[in-house]
Amino acid sequence: MFADFMLRALAAGIGVALVAGPFGTFVVWRRMAYFGDTLAHSALLGVALGFLLQVDPLLAVMAVCLLVAVLLFFLQRQQRLPSDTLLGILSHSALSLGLVTIAFIDDLRIDLLAYLFGDILAVGGRDLVMIYLCGFFALGLLLVLWRPLLAISLHEDLARVEGVRVDLVQLAFSCLLALVVAIMMKVVGLLLITSLFILPAAAVRRLSRSPEQMALLAAVAGIAAVCGGLYGSWQFDTPAGPSIVVAATLIFALLQLVPLRR
């Protein structure tokens, strides 16, 4: 009954949710939601440059996201502007620059909606390989950074005094986040990427007894959202990416009703 494209969509969604859960916990703890948005918005510039320079769009997106992550890291260290102002400037200028660049490419008609809101039903075998390859790479490195990241999330100066190489860890985390954003674009689209970081992690935070548990539960909640969203999209003929986010929102709302053990 389930068509091939549906199975591929499911595999892609589950892969992305597995990675987004653990990363999302840190996005929530470190208040990096806007940072994620900025990376996601700059992905469109990557798409445009990919077409312009005739390179693989995914690789171009990764390159641009990484560049923006590194740029942000150094600009934030200068502290000339408040962090959210800086993020706003980069986020919207990258998005607009992407749109303008696309308009300049005459002989190209690309489906903008597919990039903005995702096109999970069109996921190909190569996309799947990239999602799982990059996903496992990102998760592996996150495991290495786990303890120092936790220490930094609690108190940056304390971590620094205790010998954590704060700048290096933060830069590495930003770059990994950029990588994850790039592979998530196909699934939920660049306007909705941050929701897959935030919603599952926020949904399970009250129920978690340890950071690891929260990361794991967030991944599970994300997978549930992907399954529920795809099912809804199949059943009601709604767009897949937004349906996944709606499912995640429902899961979030339902879990808020669970009474807390004291």
Add this chain to the structure above:
Amino acid sequence: MSRENREDRSESEALLSLERICLIRGGRHILKNVSCRISPGEIITLIGPNGAGKTSLLKVALGLLKADTGQVRRSAELRIGYMPQKLVIDRTFPLSVARFMRLTGRYPEVQLQQTLEDVGAGHLLDARLAELSGGELQRVLLGRALLRRPQLLVLDEPVQGVDVQGQVELFELIGRLRDNYGCAVLMVSHDLHLVMVATDRVICLNQHVCCTGSPEAVQRDEQFLKLFGPAILPHLAIYSHDPQHRHDQCPHQGCNCPTDQEGEHVR
């Protein structure tokens, strides 16, 4: 160990010494020509009004802020235990005290338990970090700083958010820890009279070092009274005006920083 012994040795083996430190932000001196040395086993308290640069001075000493001019010297392989001013934790941050203590080092359970008992928080090992009261959190933070067997404890407002009775207990605890762990203590405090209990030397800071010395001496210092105003008088047991004090002998006069000498804004 008596105070005299400590001072004798301080010349040669200071744990940490700051020499003529200036810190300038936005064209203004945050710290102006501040010097101080910390000897092994000594308890030094920084006092001063809000915005006097107390926390900045700690951060320079810890290496978190880089001074614009002046030198920071640390003894080789100095182990520092740091207790930050506050730890803002989300109420739902899922971290136990035991995990928190182990975040940047691996310690056996026995040592965690022992250290927590040393700071009077032995029952909190399995508690959730986010659910501790103000006083409990301060003790856990203190315990975590001690885990590293530091030669120098740096405490930023260690009694913040603790009631008066708890403050006295905490200061006494800090004094005992100094004896048991043999570490020096550099701490910041708002509180003027309670902190004197457990302090060898007080540094009164207001961008520059206004006065320094034993608690008894500082309380009699004219600079100290000028800084805190007459409102402080009822809190002090001992006070007599010192007619010998002369401003031109204050050590803070003049520095060689790019901003002007009088502390006005320079663009």
